[in-house]
Amino acid sequence: MTKNPNQYFSKTLEKGLSVLSLFGREHPSRSLTEISILTGINKTSTYRLVNTLVQLGYLRKSVNDKSLRLGPKAFLMGHECFHGFDIYQGIKPIIDKTFFEHHISIDSALIDGFKLISLYRREMPNLVSFHLPLIMDELYARAMGKIILANLAKADLDQYFSILKPVKLTPDTLVDLDEIKADIQETKTRGYSINNKEYIPGIISIGAPMMNYQTRTVAGAVSLDFPAREYSLAAIERQYIAILLKLASEASELITTAGI
Amino acid sequence: MTKNPNQYFSKTLEKGLSVLSLFGREHPSRSLTEISILTGINKTSTYRLVNTLVQLGYLRKSVNDKSLRLGPKAFLMGHECFHGFDIYQGIKPIIDKTFFEHHISIDSALIDGFKLISLYRREMPNLVSFHLPLIMDELYARAMGKIILANLAKADLDQYFSILKPVKLTPDTLVDLDEIKADIQETKTRGYSINNKEYIPGIISIGAPMMNYQTRTVAGAVSLDFPAREYSLAAIERQYIAILLKLASEASELITTAGI
DNA sequence: AATGTTTGTTACTATTATAGTAATTTAATG
DNA sequence: CATTAAATTACTATAATAGTAACAAACATT
Numbered sequence: 001m002t003k004n005p006n007q008y009f010s011k012t013l014e015k016g017l018s019v020l021s022l023f024g025r026e027h028p029s030r031s032l033t034e035i036s037i038l039t040g041i042n043k044t045s046t047y048r049l050v051n052t053l054v055q056l057g058y059l060r061k062s063v064n065d066k067s068l069r070l071g072p073k074a075f076l077m078g079h080e081c082f083h084g085f086d087i088y089q090g091i092k093p094i095i096d097k098t099f100f101e102h103h104i105s106i107d108s109a110l111i112d113g114f115k116l117i118s119l120y121r122r123e124m125p126n127l128v129s130f131h132l133p134l135i136m137d138e139l140y141a142r143a144m145g146k147i148i149l150a151n152l153a154k155a156d157l158d159q160y161f162s163i164l165k166p167v168k169l170t171p172d173t174l175v176d177l178d179e180i181k182a183d184i185q186e187t188k189t190r191g192y193s194i195n196n197k198e199y200i201p202g203i204i205s206i207g208a209p210m211m212n213y214q215t216r217t218v219a220g221a222v223s224l225d226f227p228a229r230e231y232s233l234a235a236i237e238r239q240y241i242a243i244l245l246k247l248a249s250e251a252s253e254l255i256t257t258a259g260i
Numbered sequence: 261m262t263k264n265p266n267q268y269f270s271k272t273l274e275k276g277l278s279v280l281s282l283f284g285r286e287h288p289s290r291s292l293t294e295i296s297i298l299t300g301i302n303k304t305s306t307y308r309l310v311n312t313l314v315q316l317g318y319l320r321k322s323v324n325d326k327s328l329r330l331g332p333k334a335f336l337m338g339h340e341c342f343h344g345f346d347i348y349q350g351i352k353p354i355i356d357k358t359f360f361e362h363h364i365s366i367d368s369a370l371i372d373g374f375k376l377i378s379l380y381r382r383e384m385p386n387l388v389s390f391h392l393p394l395i396m397d398e399l400y401a402r403a404m405g406k407i408i409l410a411n412l413a414k415a416d417l418d419q420y421f422s423i424l425k426p427v428k429l430t431p432d433t434l435v436d437l438d439e440i441k442a443d444i445q446e447t448k449t450r451g452y453s454i455n456n457k458e459y460i461p462g463i464i465s466i467g468a469p470m471m472n473y474q475t476r477t478v479a480g481a482v483s484l485d486f487p488a489r490e491y492s493l494a495a496i497e498r499q500y501i502a503i504l505l506k507l508a509s510e511a512s513e514l515i516t517t518a519g520i
Numbered sequence: 521a522a523t524g525t526t527t528g529t530t531a532c533t534a535t536t537a538t539a540g541t542a543a544t545t546t547a548a549t550g
Numbered sequence: 551c552a553t554t555a556a557a558t559t560a561c562t563a564t565a566a567t568a569g570t571a572a573c574a575a576a577c578a579t580t
Contacts, residue, residue, distance in 0.1 A: 008530085010312040011566075012538075016273035017316065017337075024340030033556060042540055047558070052270040056277065057372060062519050066547085066557065069518075070345050072372045075379075077277075078341025079394055080284030085335040112317060112332045119335075134339055258329075259322050268559085271537075272567070293527060302569060307529070325576090326528065 015041055016049050020058060020074065029067045090254040091120050095222070098247050104240065108210070108251065109136070109144050110220035110260070114160055116144060119220065126227050128202065138199065140166055140180050141173050143207030144221035146193035149184050151209050151218040157184070172197040192244060194233065195223075202228045206236060208248030210255045219260040222248050275301055276309050280318060280334065289327045350514040351380050355482070358507050364500065368470070368511065369396070369404050370480035370520070374420055376404060379480065386487050388462065398459065400426055400440050401433050403467030404481035406453035409444050411469050411478040417444070432457040452504060454493065455483075462488045466496060468508030470515045479520040482508050 018039050022030055030038075036046040050068060053059040057073035070078075082088070087110070095106050099122040109116040116136040139145030139160070149157060166175040174180050187193045193207040207223040224244050226236055278299050282290055290298075296306040310328060313319040317333035330338075342348070347370070355366050359382040369376040376396040399405030399420070409417060426435040434440050447453045453467040467483040484504050486496055 007566085008308045008311045009315060010272055010276060010308050012270055012272035013276035013309060013312050014316060016270060016276060017318065021337050021340065024344035026344075028344055028346050031556080032558095043557085044541085044559085045539055048268045048270050048538075049273060051268045051558095052273050055269060056274060058277065060520070064519070070341055072347075072370045072377050072520075074341040075345040075348060075370075076372075076377050076394060077281050078338045078343075078345065080281065081330055081334040081338025082342050083338075084284035084286075084288055085330050085338070086288050088335060110332045110335075112336075117332050117336050134336060259324070260320070267537085291527075292529095303528080304530085304570085305568060308567075311529095 012049075015039065015045070016052065019046070019049050020053060023059070023068075023070050023074070029069050031067055035068070087254065087258055087260060088120060090258065091251060094247065094250045094254065095120055095122055098243065102240075102243055104243075105225040106222065106247070107132075107144065107205075107225060108220065108222045110210075111148050111218060114139060114163075116142070116148075116220075123225075126230060127225060128200075128227065138167070138169065140164065141169055141195065141199045143193045143195035143205035143223040143225075145207075146184060146187050146195065147207040147209045147221050148218050150187040150193065151211070153217075169199055170197055170201045172201075174198060192241060193221075194237075196233055197228055204228050204231060204233055204236060206240065206244055208244050209252070210248060211252040212260060213252060213256040214259070219255045220251075222251055272309075275299065275305070276312065279306070279309050280313060283319070283328075283330050283334070289329050291327055295328070347514065347518055347520060348380060350518065351511060354507065354510045354514065355380055355382055358503065362500075362503055364503075365485040366482065366507070367392075367404065367465075367485060368480065368482045370470075371408050371478060374399060374423075376402070376408075376480075383485075386490060387485060388460075388487065398427070398429065400424060401429055401455065401459045403453045403455035403465035403483040403485075405467075406444060406447050406455065407467040407469045407481050408478050410447040410453065411471070413477075429459055430457055430461045432461075434458060452501060453481075454497075456493055457488055464488050464491065464493055464496060466500065466504055468504050470508060470511040472520060473512060473516040474519070479515045480511075482511055 019035055022035060022038055032046060032050060033043065035050060036043045039046065041049070050059060054061050054071070057071045058077070059068045059074065060071040061068055091108055095108060099106055103124060105123045105127045107121045108119040110119055114137070116139065118132060118134045118136070121132070136142065139149055149160065152160065161177065161181065164177070166173070166177070166180065168175050174183060195205040195207065197204060203225055205223045205225045207221050209218045210220040210222060211217070212219050222244070224240055279295055282295060282298055292306060292310060293303065295310060296303045299306065301309070310319060314321050314331070317331045318337070319328045319334065320331040321328055351368055355368060359366055363384060365382065365384045365387045367381045368379040370379055374397070376399065378392060378394045378396070381392070396402065399409055409420065412420070421437065421441065424437070426433070426437070426440060428435050434443060455465040455467065457464060463485055465483045465485045467481050469478045470480040470482060471477070472479050482504070484500055
């Protein structure tokens with residue numbers, strides 16, 4: 001055991017990255033004080049970090065109003081980090097193949113903390129196109145979230161429920177804690193998860209886990225999404241479970257190899 | 261003037277980012293010592309930075325061989341930095357419009373130091389599909405590079421030539437310094453640049469600058485690329501210069517507004 | 521299995537970088 | 551022009567990092 005584990009953790013780097021990750025599609029421009037407040041870093045230190053990022057080209061500063069935006073270096077690094085992520089490169093052909101074979105909408109995500117990180121997605125035109133965020137909190141209301149919860153260690157699951165504040169996203173969203181717990185229990189025995197219009201009205205999804213077979217832990221999930229107009233839940237379960245599980249097992253192989 | 265400007269630059273953050281940017285499509289996996297050598301940071305500090313990145317989820321460490329790969333957080337940040345880059349979002353519709361109107365291959369890039377950073381690209385099927393790197397050094401051999409050089413301040417251009425070591429990429433690449441200088445001079449008076457099979461055999465390109473009209477500096481360039489089989493240089497100059505310049509002026513408006 | 525070799529991890533400080541307060545400048549607003 | 555807010559700089563105590571060197575673990579070779 002290390003005597004002082006903190007010695008091998010760079011707080012400055014953590015802060016610098018927390019500054020950089022405040023920028024994105026939703027927030028293309030921010031001010032120094034805004035950054036200082038959001039990160040909780042005092043103004044001078046924020047200034048130092050921002051200044052560094054500007055000098056390195058990760059941010060750029062407007063000459064007029066001093067507002068900050070992403071710079072070319074961030075774009076470049078973004079490209080590399082996105083396309084250089086092996087799991088993304090690995091899951092793409094797997095999902096594409098299933099998509100072209102069966103003509104269904106497919107989604108995939110990794111779990112990070114108790115958040116879903118959207119990985120790769122293919123959508124059929126019959127699905128009301130909805131713009132999903134990259135990070136999602138609502139594990140309890142999504143097929144991918146439910147199957148992940150069902151595969152979590154008991155301690156983790158308990159912790160999740162201890163902090164969970166369910167929100168009624170659609171008329172069908174489960175918000176009663178006991179109901180949600182029962183649903184997860186059922187999901188566990190079933191082996192796949194069902195989201196019956198609980199996240200987005202009119203959309204039914206089924207989900208299966210991406211498992212690391214080596215460590216026997218969940219790393220993420222895949223889901224198949226259907227418009228409720230055209231598909232009944234019964235029909236979906238009859239026709240698509242096998243496809244879902246096959247997809248999930250291929251994804252799990254990938255995860256296991258990659259060691260997520 | 262600041263007394264000690266270094267006070268407002270975080271070396272730790274710089275190092276941390278230099279570690280992270282060693283990863284990408286070409287280098288999905290690296291070892292600690294490799295990182296230490298490539299960055300020039302001593303092993304203990306590298307260990308600290310890597311450890312930090314692992315703990316934050318930007319990197320992940322293989323349990324078997326301790327090799328390092330990009331983690332979910334890097335993927336996430338990559339996505340945000342890529343799609344949150346306003347210039348990218350701005351240039352896309354401009355290039356798409358021209359692409360669909362005239363059915364020609366179009367490329368765009370920003371300049372960073374003396375390197376081209378690939379921005380957005382649309383390709384016709386008649387062009388031999390070549391996989392371009394994200395960063396390119398060969399300004400002297402590309403249409404986008406030439407027009408950028410032609411618009412550089414004299415001091416910068418001199419510096420560029422003082423370090424330039426031209427490489428014969430195709431039979432038509434100019435490698436004689438004086439010839440290259442003359443070509444840049446000609447480009448300057450012409451107002452657009454010509455790359456006559458100098459970068460890739462069989463491909464002719466014309467380029468125009470993306471100017472910041474406010475600061476009167478070049479921020480990047482756009483180019484139109486043609487297969488030499490189907491188009492003669494004369495035909496291209498007759499038909500496509502107006503289109504190129506219109507495209508470049510639209511892009512310049514964007515750049516000026518964005519303040520690059 | 522024992523050996524040497526490489527790579528990764530930890531202990532230990534001197535040195536340096538950063539945090540934080542407060543003052544100052546610059547810009548924005550009425 | 552006055553007022554307020556935001557950004558930048560000066561200054562220094564404190565905490566974080568760099569760097570050396572020792573140690574452990576993994577790997578290859580004999």
